[in-house]
Amino acid sequence: MLDVAGLEAVLDGGSGVGPVDLRLAPGEQVLVLGPSGAGKSTLLRCLHGAVPHAVPARVSGRVAVVGRSVAEHGVAALADVVGVLAQDPETGVCLADVEDEVAFPLENLGTPPAAIGPAVAAALGAAGAGHLAGRRTDALSGGELQRVALAAAVVTRPRLLLLDEPTSMLDADGVAAVRDALTAARASTGAACVLVEHRLDALAGDAGVAGLPGRWVVLSADGRVTHDGPAAEVARDAGPELLARGCWLPEDVELAVAFGGAAGEPGTFDLLPALAAGAPPSRDPAAGRGEVLLAARGLAVGRRPVGRSARRRPAAEPVLRHVDLRLRAGEVVAVVGANGSGKSTLVATLAGVLPPLAGVVEGARPGLVVQNPEHQLAGRTVAAEVAVGLPPGPATDDRVAAALARFGLAALADRDPHRLSGGEQRRLSLAAMLVHDRPVLLADEPTFGLDRHGTATVLRALAGEARAGRAVLLTCHDLRAVASVADRVLVVADGGLVADVDPLGLLREPRLLAAARLRPSRLLRRLAAVVGDAGRLRDALAALDACALLAAGAPDPAGARDPAGAPDPAGAPDPAGAPDPAGVPVR
């Protein structure tokens, strides 16, 4: 069905993948894992010819799909046997009408028009998007767009389905919807499937390893295949290495690595209470009693409609009203809520880049890092980027150098910021904002799209800023990140602020979780049931992280480039010192 032999691809930038050998039987499901930059997406793109036909690269070796050589056929000439779903929902859908979008591949293949209507309806149904027929694509959410794109990928009944991080840009609601749609679509088409996804904990959901393809292929950091086999076997053999390299693994695999054992073994989750009970206490629970650095009173926020409608309707409709909040020195506050509930608008208004529709924001000018770091880039080099907005001079040069060193960017100082990886860009945006030394830091989805180490680095930086006396406010979809960093959580829903609780209070209140469209994972639910307060929840999560990384034999990832500046004295811990499963990690 799919036959890959000796494939090696080197992109123009120097990154690449291979050598890879991979054979798929009809209907076989494969998950490709590997650390960031291992070339997972490049491999996927080689399988349908996007590399090298659309993305220039040097490719050697052989790739054939149902006997057709990919090198000799273009991308379009394989469209009848390969369906592709990419990660960005906005650019994965091309036309304005949902049904036109799904009919488009069939039209291109010359399908008789009479057969297209029923096929479109069936594909939309299989992708859980039947109710979207007749809608315009510019009015759909990310999760809805991704289901329409999935329908367009399966409508031709392809023999091979390529899924490139299909849920990485979605919120919890979208992930759940697309997960169900993927399962149904894979079952209904009988297509072989190659899935690349870095947020496996979210994609696998409560089912754990069982919710993912049955065969796993692991790529090393330099793009070679290191493991290829049944999921449970590969999870056991490669789990520690993947965890050490910063991959997000399904929770049952992560716990199996942390406690030693096999993924999916009953009882793994039962070891959590002991871990929670024995977790070393960390931060001072009195955080957040400091002076108020930023206050909003009676705030109404909203964006003025852009484009033509602005003339007709000059008044903007607020997405949030009657918002009163205070940010105190030393605290980390998380804002959670469904997509489109107004979190980003609130943050932009607090930052002073969007005028409030009503009410006032008082306090010194806050710093802001936006969700997409590229939107904020203004310098030609990494060093120039950090210096933007500072007066030129030797004092600035010193501050820039210090900020670069602190975020592990010194070696990249002369690089073009647009060419950095996602994690590097995120660190750069933090460095460039923090160098301005503003008392309040606002961060819009700062962990979005990052690997495990990248997420840990960002969260440590935010916590470190709070410890240094700043107030930090972040929006976040990732409940585990919220629980491990936030002192307070503001829940945004129904056009207002509906709750101000601690993370544990949020996890224990189903009504709030539903309002914010959040679904705590099994791990969080289990921990929330046994810990006494939010501080202990945070300690337990920190202990689990430390325990898992220790067992994986990884040096503490943040230690090497700890933004708070504390070097890791331990270096690479001895894997033999991994804690005993029933015991309690001591560190």
Added chain:
Amino acid sequence: MTALGARNPTVKLLLVVAVSLATLALLDPAALAALYLLGLAAARWGAGVGGRRLLLAQVPFWTFGVGVLLVNAMSRPGAVLVAGGPFRVTHEGLVVGAALALRGCVIGVATVAFLASTPPRDLMVSLVRHARLSPRYAYALLAGHRMLAGLPRQWATIRAAQQVRAPLGRDGRPHEGWRGLARSAFALLVASIRASERVALALESRGLSSGPRTVWRPVPLGAADAALAAGVLGVLALVVLAAARL
């Protein structure tokens, strides 16, 4: 659906071209004014453009027309109607100026009626089928049109992101000047190029090529379109002939 909305886009496009060509043959303000009134009626009732929107759409053409009229009236030699200081308004200048101004207005209103009654998707489907436009261009244009609609929002997001580090002006608002605008424009350009690469790949991976393809919901071409063409061309011919007789 409006009367013009139901007609074939390729036919309508050809008629807009025909009207534009016909105006080039006319230099009679009365005939052009008649065409303009007919065009306004077609846009208002044929294409269903609301009165206010129709009026607003005329403003650029009127502005252009007033300029053309003034320049011609005051610069063309001929029988002087009014003279004051260095300015002379001639009869010939007034007539030619009015005709040229009305020409612009006729072409403008025909285009407005066309655009208002033609969804982009129908235009492209019809052009591929009835005018042999390559589907590669047609669908790339359609995808580009969809991306274009999202640009204002993206611009606003990027502007806000860039203003965070800008120095504050005297009014307490971030103030960047043209450099800031240029940076934002560059960020938007980078984002747009990346997005268009992904869209192009999505189109191709769905099998878009220049080869033969079918159309699921074709745009019809029928007797009503022939009647529309005959009607419009007939009226044009009448107006041109009447103008030639007088």
